[in-house]
Amino acid sequence: MYLKSLHLRQFRNYRDCLINFDAPKTILLGNNAQGKSNLLEAVELLSTLKSHRSARDRELVLETTPIAEIRATLERTYGSVELGLTLRTQGRRTVALNQESLRRQLDFLGILNAVQFSSLDLELVRGAPERRRAWLDSILTQLEPIYAYILQQYNQVLRQRNALLKKIRKQQQEEGVDASVSKEFHAELALWDAQLATAGSRVTRRRGRMLKRLAPS
Structure with missing residues (x-):
């Protein structure tokens, strides 16, 4: 697979x-x-749907214009493939494969594989652990596109659990430090704990397999 052309608008x-x-x-x-x-960066976006320089699509769009488009043609063993990504200052981005819009962005991942080297990679060694996890996740997303969905599920459960913990802390602050957690909160927390353990184990297993593949033989 190699990149034949890139069109930026x-x-x-x-x-x-x-x-x-x-x-x-x-x-x-x-x-x-x-x-x-x-x-x-445009190639990176087509590969991972993420930018290491910006988290907001509107920062990627040329000033005074509402949308930006990235188009590419790839040559693969079974023929040519056309990729398209449309970014908007307002509204959601859209992706297309061979000029047909895809309902799920997950189906866009894994088509164009890219490896990026940067001076910022030094942070993988001396930076915080979350940077190393993010780097590992970006590789896994390209090799196993389903991992993007697994990671999304995990993050969603984690957000829900954290939101519940905030409610519990708020209740304890209002009723006193020694206030016991209500049965309703306790049951809901147990539910989120179970879901987090299940989703987290799926993420951990795949990260572990990836680390074994990266380890020198």
Whole structure:
């Protein structure tokens, strides 16, 4: 699999730019602030649907324009594939495969695989553990697209459980530090604990398998 072409419209500092990758290897040369990193970021978005530089789509759209589009053509063993990603300053992003919109973004993952190296990767060693988990999750999402759904389930359960814990703390503050948790809260917390354990074990198993694959033989 290799990237044949990349078309950027109103993405970052690109108004309308079509790039064809005709050579086996491509090296980007240019002065600072000309868009080299933006181009690589576009490839990253098509690969993982995430950007390591921005968490908000509106920051990826060219100023004064409502949408940005990233289009790419891939050459794979079974033929060419066209990918499309539309980002909006307001509203949800949409993805397309061979010019057909996909209802689930999960179906978009795993088609274009990319590996990124950056000076920021030093944070994998000296940074916080969540950075290493995020890096591992990004690899797993490309190799096992279903992992994106598993991780989404885990995070959703975790948010629900944390919201319940806030309610419990609020009740204890209002009724006193020694106030016991109501039976209703206790039963609901047990439910979320069980779901969190199930979802967390699925995430942990896949991360463990990935670490074994990365370990030197």
